[in-house]
Amino acid sequence: MIYLKNVVTLEVDRDKCTGCGMCLEVCPHAVLAMEDRRVRIRNRDACMECGACARNCPVGAVSVEAGVGCAAAVINGLLNRQAPSCGCSLDPKNASAGKVGGCC
Amino acid sequence: MKWLQNDSSNKAVLFPMASPQALAAADIALPMRPAGLDQPFVNGAVEGPAGKIPRVSSALTWQDRWGSIKARWGVGRMHYAVDPGLYALGSPDAGSPVLVTANYKMSFDRLREALPGRNAWILVLNTEGINVWCAAGKGTFGTGELVRCIAASGLKDCVGHRELILPQLGAPGVSAHWVRKMSGFTVHYGPIRARDIPAYLDAGLRATLKMRRKTFSLPERAVLIPIELVAALKPAALLVPILVLISGLGGRGAFVQNLIHDGLFSLTALLLAILSGAVLSPLLLPWLPGRAFATKGLAVGLAAAIALLSYWGLDLKSGRDLLLGGAWLLMMPGISAFLAMNFTGASTYTSLSGVRREMRWALPVEIGAGLSGLAVLLVSRFF
Known part of the structure; x- marks a missing residue:
């Protein structure tokens, strides 16, 4: 594909x-x-x-400008004004980073 | 939509010659708690030079399998982790291969399950419970964590060789030449799928071209649908009371009458829109028109809306039914396109540049369709 x-x-x-x-x-x-x-x-x-x-x-x-091709990550990046991040993490420090559920 | 352009603040250009960050000597020297012997899937221990190393089997129990199913449906998925550190699969010795993986339990289980009757060391990196590929993309399955884990786990005292086998999909986070310089271990990238590892080992660490290609077949897409569906239904559940209120109030009849006539239609339309974007679009992905995922979702959502309008038997001569149908003709493709667009994150072939390009037009279209549809729905209550 x-x-x-x-x-x-x-x-x-x-x-x-x-x-x-x-x-x-x-x-x-x-x-x-x-x-x-x-x-x-x-x-x-x-x-x-x-x-x-x-x-x-x-x-x-x-x-290459490397990154993960994930729309949820891009939306989180927009909401937090940061680089794209899907917010999938066990790390309590990042728990609030993901406003939109990521997929990994 | 300026943020969606490839502005320099979001650039993450890789400079392969630069020394990987997070590799200060102090970091590497950090002691590491050995992987716990009390984890439910550990069935014994082998004596290592620095204490007991948990032993695991390649045979999965029903608890392991049930855990995988739950994770696929989003139950406890963000805490589905094993302790990082060194494990023994069977009875490995100083010459046994070392396989590296993430501490997402599903990754760990897929790996050991693929190796019945084999003895190997499994080095589990701390990826915060995230699978290998996603963790490599974030850098947690990375050069720094690997080098730290080699030192902290005492691997050097367990094996006589200096070779590691990593999953190929760990390569976005790991720089093989830096691992060698910093730890003395040579990284071999094994096959993408764990089930190809026995053939790879038997061929003397050679992967066929097929083992190195990431596919996205119908079963591979289907297994991802539950988590997409769960993620979509949670916010949709908040919409249900709003739709019930909008449908019940206004209109000609009593609350319950309105609810049966218009509310049922709205709830069916919402459910169909979610099915279009989160189930049908992933399943039918290669056969849907367009390359952008939002286009594919838009097409399915539109088809579903037209089908619903044809079969429901709305009275299109009545202004209220006309507006009700029109509202969902806007909202269904919008919702479906948004959910299909979100499936880019689960797909195996979308690039960040492509997703940004797609979102530049798709996000305004989706939000526009959703809000204008909602406005039409509200207006329909006054007819």
Whole structure:
């Protein structure tokens, strides 16, 4: 299944890429592909911006504005004027953070 | 709607080269209470270098299964947790694999259930009772917590190797190269689903491409519906007395007559709108028009409204019935679209940028449809 087109913030710097393949391994939607021992974006619209590739790239060749694609989290962010947060937490400090029930 | 734009205050750009935060030496040195031996699913203990380590089995009891069912329906879900720390599955030794998971009990149970007849160490991170993927998104299933948990649990004295197997969906929170630098342990990302772990272990820690792809099949969507339904019905229960009052007062007949004629219609419409957004939209997701979840919910809600209006037999020559029908023709798609939009959080393929883009038009449409429908409903009481 593919979500909205042309919204994703994923970028690959092919000059930095060493071809280790770590990003290919962690991506749950096969967004990236190896070409000439370097990674390129194969299916941009399949990216869900989870950030796994960027966090596991040892040379900083992949970047993405990572976050969770959750409307309840965005609404909570709006209500609290903070970054999106779904409010799913055991932490008593954050108990009031979630005004809209999250889903995780 | 300025907040919905990707303004810089909400930016969370990852700088992979930057040192992960929350990794001060003091944090790592914090002592950790060992996982409790008195938890109901613990069936013994193994002697570790620093005391007893709770032992668990891969066989789930009916209490474990009932706990999962309750959590799916939202009962005690936010407190469905196991103690963080090290556990022994079966009788592991210094060469046994180490599997890392979250302290949401359903995550823990899915993992041990997938490993009948195997001996392994299970390292449970403190994710505050949240599943692996969501916790990784928040960073609680993260580099810092993993490094801290390795040190605090005494894992180094239990195993001779320095390898960890993490669920692939933990990768958004964990930086494998930083874990190695800071703890000496090599992170291997295992398969997405726990049930693929035996095959992954037997293949020498190799996952097939299929094991690495996150799907969102009909059964995977269906299992999420109870929690969506419960979450939608709670606020809807507050609407019921309001609708009863609006229907009973005004209009031509007595309170009870009005209630039977108009109130029943309104309550049916509300229930159908919730079913459209929280049940039908998730189930029919791939076959519904549009890519935005709100569009899909809008379509189902509109279809349900048209079906209800056709079958209910409102007298469309009467101004009151016309307005009553019109009110729900506005409100049903609005409610359904909102609930379907909220399902983005449960889905496995929506991005934050996409959800923001969708909400920029969908939220005003949903609120507009809801409020204008309510206004029409109020006006209908004076006819």
